[in-house]
Amino acid sequence: SQQGEEDPQALSIQEGENATMNCSYKTSINNLQWYRQNSGRGLVHLILIRSNEREKHSGRLRVTLDTSKKSSSLLITASRAADTASYFCATDQRDDKIIFGKGTRLHILP
Amino acid sequence: DAGITQSPRHKVTETGTPVTLRCHQTENHRYMYWYRQDPGHGLRLIHYSYGVKDTDKGEVSDGYSVSRSKTEDFLLTLESATSSQTSVYFCAISSGTSGGNEQFFGPGTRLTVL
Numbered sequence: 001s002q003q004g005e006e007d008p009q010a011l012s013i014q015e016g017e018n019a020t021m022n023c024s025y026k027t028s029i030n031n032l033q034w035y036r037q038n039s040g041r042g043l044v045h046l047i048l049i050r051s052n053e054r055e056k057h058s059g060r061l062r063v064t065l066d067t068s069k070k071s072s073s074l075l076i077t078a079s080r081a082a083d084t085a086s087y088f089c090a091t092d093q094r095d096d097k098i099i100f101g102k103g104t105r106l107h108i109l110p
Numbered sequence: 111d112a113g114i115t116q117s118p119r120h121k122v123t124e125t126g127t128p129v130t131l132r133c134h135q136t137e138n139h140r141y142m143y144w145y146r147q148d149p150g151h152g153l154r155l156i157h158y159s160y161g162v163k164d165t166d167k168g169e170v171s172d173g174y175s176v177s178r179s180k181t182e183d184f185l186l187t188l189e190s191a192t193s194s195q196t197s198v199y200f201c202a203i204s205s206g207t208s209g210g211n212e213q214f215f216g217p218g219t220r221l222t223v224l
Contacts, residue, residue: 033212042200042215043153088152090213097168098143098204098213102152 004032004089004101012107019076021104023089024069030092032065034074037086037103046074046087076106084108113137116201116216124224129188131219133201135181141204142184143213144168144176146197153200159184191223 007022023032031050035043049056049065049072056063062075076083086103093099113136123129133142143158145168155168157176165176173195175187188195198220202213 035213042217043202043213045212045214048212097155097158099155099169100145100153102150 004091004099006087006089006101006104008104009102010105010107012109013079014109015079015081017079019079019083019106019108021074021087021106023072023074023101025072025089025091026070027091027093029067032063032072033090033092033098034061034063034072035088035090035100037088039085043088079106079108081108081110114201114203114214114216116199116219118219119217120220122222122224123191125192126190127223129191129221129223131186131199131201131221133184133186133203133216135184135203137203137205137214138181139203139205139214140181141206142178143202143204144174144184144186145200145202146170146195147200147218148197156186156199191221193223195221196223197221 004023004025013019033048034046037043047058047063049063060077065072084107086105088100088103090098090100115134117132144156145153147153154170156174159165159178177185198218200218201216204211204213
């Protein structure tokens with residue numbers, strides 16, 4: 001079974017609003033990463049948070065990690081039309097494997 | 111984009127035919143991965159490599175084999191393609207160990223098995 005599970009599966013918000021996506025996982029990890037995928041393209045790395053970190057920022061992105069709850073969240077502030085994409089969390093397991101979730105489809109409405 | 115290419119980009123084949131997909135990198139990264147992406151399943155790891163001639167299975171390895179004879183090339187082979195292997199296949203590379211490095215993805219190969 002897959003390690004990461006994103007929630008919600010799909011999200012539509014108005015441009016300018018904030019978007020929050022969540023990821024839950026099952027086993028101990030070294031780190032957790034978030035990726036974006038535009039339609040028909042490969043995945044692009046957004047941000048990595050290590051297991052000993054609780055929060056990380058990168059531009060309009062804010063990621064939190066709660067290892068006690070085995071969950072992470074990705075917040076995109078002041079959303080733009082260009083943020084429309086699918087977002088995946090990926091957990092870096094201790095055996096060198098990186099396991100992806102099924103993704104959240106984000107649609108920014110004009 | 112990172113120096114990673116996949117070939118072919120599109121392929122249509124028939125059931126029972128062998129198929130080989132190629133991933134080529136110019137980054138000299140140690141780790142290479144093959145994923146398949148299907149609606150409702152996200153990305154699933156097929157096989158990965160942690161060095162030349164060093165490979166291991168992922169979560170959906172049945173029906174697939176891989177080879178890595180050079181650092182820059184990672185081949186995925188479907189010995190006898192089935193319709194269930196119709197998918198989009200992505201190759202990814204990474205420089206790091208489980209300490210955590212980002213993966214760079216290729217553009218994908220869309221495979222259709224009739």
